[in-house]
Amino acid sequence: MDLEERVTALERRLAELVEGAPAAPPVAESDFWALDALKARHPVTEETDGAVLFTGAVRVPTGHRYEWQYGLLTETVLDDDWSEAAASFAALGHPVRLTLLREVLAGLRTAAELAGLDGVGTTGQVYHHLRQLTGAGWLHSPERGRYEIPAGRVVPLLVVLTAARPVT
Secondary structure, three states: OOHHHHHHHHHHHHHHHHHHOOOOOOOOHHHHHHHHHHHHHOOEOOOOEOEEEEEEEEEOOOOOEEEEEEEEEHHHHHHOOHHHHHHHHHHHOOHHHHHHHHHHHHOOOEHHHHHOOOOOOOHHHHHHHHHHHHHOOOOEEEEOOEEEOOHHHHHHHHHHHHHOOOOO
């Protein structure tokens, strides 16, 4: 089969896949049920500033399930010392650390397994990154050399990653 025939076959297969893909559902008013419930509990009025809520019910590649929610009044968030969040954000601010977190969430748990990944650097560099993530609370080590994302940090991590996506 020559190149032109292969390209034609690939284009035909792509068109079949696109036609068979489900269309994105339209956004309806009822799609904002979580927001509606938050506004009912903490309305934005002349007297109150509302609240921020994040929540999730997820199953990760290991099969573990997490359900979590957290919210704060807007006033509390605005009055907090935002600089206290810097260490947490800094720990997430390195591509290798994000790779390590993704791999821990996917099931790799030991420092040796993580050090064996391509592109994460030397064993010493991996341990440095693991210390940064542990110090910021994104990881913990229930036993020597094994790492986990604390249950209460799984959904927040996914929320931060979701929030970091480009807005379309």
